[in-house]
Amino acid sequence: MCARYLGFVLLIWFAGVTHAQNAKACKAPVLNGGYFVPEEDIYGHDAELTYACDSGLKPVAEGWWATSKCENGKWVDKPQCIDENACLPPTIPHGKYNKAQKGWYKEQSSILVQCDNGYVLEDNRRSTCRNGTWTSLPVCERRKDSCSEPPKISHAVIIHRYQEVFSADSEVKYECEEGYTQKGNNIIVCEHGQWSAGPTCNESSADQGHPASDEDVQPEGGDRRESGAGSGKQPEGGGMGTGHHDPAVSGGQPTGGGRETTGHQGASSSTSDSNNRDSRPMLMNVRFCGARPNIENAAVVEEGPMYLKYQCKSYYKLAGPDTVNCYSDGSWSELPTCEEAFCVVDPARYAGYGLAVTQSEYMREGQEKYFSCTAGDKFIYVRCTNRRLTLGRCCDGYELQLYEYCRRFREPN
CATH class of the missing domain: 2.10.70.10 (Complement Module, domain 1)
Incomplete structure (x- = not known):
């Protein structure tokens, strides 16, 4: 009886293992224009195959052959053969560019490189795929x-x-x-x-007492002295109920607090310090003011006990303080706004300048970019400044070397 029961358990266990293995297995890939080895109907998890392509084609990898691996039922670096004149994504340290959805670029495709923060391009921003290689790849140098x-x-x-x-x-x-x-x-x-x-x-120091709660924390650089210690009295205008501690208002506001400070930081006179506290509301934990202020085209990127820091979305710039504080009267300090910081490349408006654009494109403030021209294999240099576009001249590959000539801007009316 026990042997029969054990055999039944083992049968169930083997069935589960087999199902799990089958779930991780891969079917043979479909490879148009190429061949692979070994040829099997099903490949187990971690199995590898090697493939090559027919004449006029090449793998989506460096070299004339490539490998692919089965992982959890999917092929990693899926086998694919492409035109031998197509280009693979280039490696540009500290730079980024428009990624191809297919993972490779057709011949005559172009990429426009932008350097990471702290880096700058020393030469042309655009590179073109020709005969399977990129022409003059840009280099991002550290500023x-x-x-x-x-x-x-x-x-x-x-x-x-x-x-x-x-x-x-x-x-x-x-x-x-x-x-x-x-x-x-x-x-x-x-x-x-x-x-x-x-x-x-x-x-x-040990004599500073127990750590303060979030509600008692003062802004950076603030003064922790308490007025009327032991008296049980609250400062006028404090807006606090009885039984609450009486933290002193700091001598300064955080960046972007939006309130003018009139107190003398570090003053020894308790009378002067008390007057300063009475002249403005106390800073409170942001939870005290309830819901966060909703600022159009902005999001909170940092939050502390006493402040919220905002950042505008792409194509907008911040106007006003980036940091917002909560006051004891339930109000928020001065709120920022997000102003438009972009230009629109309108095909209807700029077609006369030679731009080969079919739909409106947006450029960030200060952005410089090359666009294709309607006249052959030429490019035009465009810059967005103060929400206005300035355009260079349509130049071919040779003329692009004459950098200043191609950047003789003209501003549309």
């Missing part, structure tokens, strides 16, 4: 005024995704580990290839 990664500070982290290079005028923000107090400016700026001075994070 002389860019900065390397920000310096490491003990007991602190940077509130920003990691980058090896930062462009000029970039800002990053440090935040100290819990139990440590910041001293100095916690925002540093990339200036002329160097970072400005950063803060230090010092261990908090």
Whole structure:
């Protein structure tokens, strides 16, 4: 009886294993214009095959043969044969360009390269696929005024995704580990290839008492002194009910707070400090003000206990403070707006200038771009400045070497 039961369990187990293996297996790929080995109907998980293409074609990989692997029922680097004059996606360090949906580019296709922040193109931005290779691929050189990664500070982290290079005028923000107090400016700026001075994070003294709650935290650089200690009185205009602690209002506002400060930071006179607190609402945890302000074409990219930081969507620029604070009267500080920062390349308007565009295209403020011309294999240089387009002249490959000639702009009426 036991043997029969054990055999039944093993049968079920083997069936499950077989089903799992079949789910990860791959059917033989369909390869038009080529052949592969080994030829099988079904390939197991992790199985590999090698393929090559007929005359006039080539694999979607470097070389005249390529490999593909079966992983979880799908072919990784799926076998495919393309025209030998087509081009594979080029590798351009620190640059990006328009990606081909098929994973490769037809002959005469062009790519327009844009460098990452902190890098700049030293030559032509556009490259064309000809006879299976790219003509004069652009090179992104590091800008002389860019900065390397920000310096490491003990007991602190940077509130920003990691980058090896930062462009000029970039800002990053440090935040100290819990139990440590910041001293100095916690925002540093990339200036002329160097970072400005950063803060230090010092261990908090034991006599500072228990850690403050979110509602009691004051903005960076704020003063933690309490007025009327032991008296139980609340400052006038504080807007707080009885039984709540009486945190002092900081002497300064965070960047973009939008409120003018009249107090003297570091003043020893408690009377002056009290008057300053009475002249404006206290800063509160952002939860106190309820729903976040809805700013058209903007999104919250950073949130702290006492602030919200906004960033405009692509093709828009920020006007006003990027940081918003919550006040004890339930109101928000000055809100930013997002202004249009783009140009529209309208086919109807610019056809007379030789642009071969069939539908409206958008360019960001300050963006420079090459467009194809209607006259043969030529390109025209276009720039968006102050929401207006300026256009160069239609130039062929030889004339593009005469860079200044092709960039003699003319502004449409």
